[in-house]
Amino acid sequence: MNFELTEVQRDIQKLCRDFAAKELIPNARQWDEAHAWPESAVKQLAELSLLAVAVPESLGGAGLDNVCYALSIEEISRGCASTGVIMSVNNSLYCDPVMKFGTEAQKRDFLVPFARGEKLGCFGLTEPEAGSDAAAQQTTAVKKGDHYVINGSKNWITVGPKADAIVLFAMTDKSAGHKGISAFLIPTSTPGFNRQKPDKKMGICGAWSCTIYLEDVKVPVENMLGKEGDGFKVAMSTLDGGRIGIAAQALGIARAAYEEAVQYSGERKTFGKPIREHQAISFMLADMATEIDAARLLVLRAALMKDKGVRHGPESAMAKLYASEMASRVTNKALQIHGGMGYSKELDAERHVRDARITEIYEGTSEIQRIVISASLLKE
Numbered sequence: 225m226n227f228e229l230t231e232v233q234r235d236i237q238k239l240c241r242d243f244a245a246k247e248l249i250p251n252a253r254q255w256d257e258a259h260a261w262p263e264s265a266v267k268q269l270a271e272l273s274l275l276a277v278a279v280p281e282s283l284g285g286a287g288l289d290n291v292c293y294a295l296s297i298e299e300i301s302r303g304c305a306s307t308g309v310i311m312s313v314n315n316s317l318y319c320d321p322v323m324k325f326g327t328e329a330q331k332r333d334f335l336v337p338f339a340r341g342e343k344l345g346c347f348g349l350t351e352p353e354a355g356s357d358a359a360a361q362q363t364t365a366v367k368k369g370d371h372y373v374i375n376g377s378k379n380w381i382t383v384g385p386k387a388d389a390i391v392l393f394a395m396t397d398k399s400a401g402h403k404g405i406s407a408f409l410i411p412t413s414t415p416g417f418n419r420q421k422p423d424k425k426m427g428i429c430g431a432w433s434c435t436i437y438l439e440d441v442k443v444p445v446e447n448m449l450g451k452e453g454d455g456f457k458v459a460m461s462t463l464d465g466g467r468i469g470i471a472a473q474a475l476g477i478a479r480a481a482y483e484e485a486v487q488y489s490g491e492r493k494t495f496g497k498p499i500r501e502h503q504a505i506s507f508m509l510a511d512m513a514t515e516i517d518a519a520r521l522l523v524l525r526a527a528l529m530k531d532k533g534v535r536h537g538p539e540s541a542m543a544k545l546y547a548s549e550m551a552s553r554v555t556n557k558a559l560q561i562h563g564g565m566g567y568s569k570e571l572d573a574e575r576h577v578r579d580a581r582i583t584e585i586y587e588g589t590s591e592i593q594r595i596v597i598s599a600s601l602l603k604e
């Protein structure tokens with residue numbers, strides 16, 4: 225497996241790194257404090273074709289590969305974790321399944337404008353009683369003539385408050401378990417589609433999420449994504465890709481914390497020398513750098529496998545499991561290196577700890593990743 229980046233991959237990495245330095249790092253703290261949606265950043269992501277990195281140009285995307293996508297998410301999240309996850313939701317959880325399972329008409333109406341960044345998409349799988357146990361969907365879709373009538377609720381829907389459409393999962397046959405789940409493409413302006421206020425959260429405060437109530441939402445039959453009963457597979461294969469994005473997000477957050485710790489520990493002196501010249505600190509930095517590199521290799525392997533079109537579910541799960549738990553360890557160490565200043569809101573160390581924590585939860589908790597990985601080991 226060749227991990228050497230191509231010229232195109234290095235170019236996109238640099239473009240995103242420069243964009244993060246200029247537009248994201250100077251604003252991220254303020255977006256976090258104000259719980260503000262990073263409007264200007266999302267607009268610029270669209271202009272840079274970063275809202276659909278791996279979607280072909282003919283469908284409105286950047287026409288690049290999944291390695292480029294992972295590198296971009298890392299750099300954007302290094303600048304602002306909220307912007308990173310907004311980018312990953314539109315790319316991985318919305319555009320990717322429409323590209324993979326959509327009809328030509330669905331791609332025209334539900335992919336092209338979203339890939340161009342004229343509109344934003346989101347993903348509605350989680351419910352109050354169906355989080356880790358995604359097959360336990362309570363939302364129902366009942367066929368009535370040429371449309372389905374959908375009733376139920378979804379929660380923690382990242383980008384939900386701003387999205388123009390959703391890939392939504394609902395039971396079309398409650399007696400069939402996961403084989404009774406179907407996926408639908410629904411404009412959020414459809415009557416009966418009601419969004420609550422953005423959730424109050426510990427971190428990624430600029431990436432708004434919300435609860436959605438669906439009350440007799442009428443969806444034309446042609447808006448079913450994939451075949452009736454295939455919704456669970458649509459969801460699972462979408463998450464196989466999405467988890468690469470979250471792993472890359474965790475990597476970006478960890479890098480932000482690590483780079484700030486390296487700088488601070490070079491400036492702060494104790495006992496007559498910069499603290500990073502004390503072994504207690506330099507060994508911490510060594511461990512952080514090693515873990516970040518290990519996580520990046522796992523992320524790149526999963527992205528390369530997705531690009532090759534081979535099964536990559538367990539590898540994505542490994543990347544997400546390791547990168548997210550690594551990000552929590554690294555951000556906590558970075559806070560520790562900053563001492564009292566790490567606990568202060570005057571610096572970013574505490575934000576990185578809060579932002580990293582969610583990567584161990586969304587798109588499947590660490591425990592779910594261990595289920596996916598161990599199930600694949602037992603099959604072999």
Ligand code: CAA
Binds near residue numbers: 456585596
């Ligand atoms: N691709 C395709 N098909 C898959 C698959 C995959 N990766 N994984 C499983 N399947 C298929 C299986 O082959 C099986 O099919 P058959 O019945 O035809 O054999 C079927 O799906 C059921 O598989 P399981 O028996 O393994 O399913 P399960 O009910 O035991 O659940 C699970 C498996 C991995 C625990 C799953 O429920 C899961 O991933 N849960 C976590 C959900 C999650 O990640 N939610 C995140 C929400 S999105 C989000 O967080 C967004 C955000 O805010 C940013």
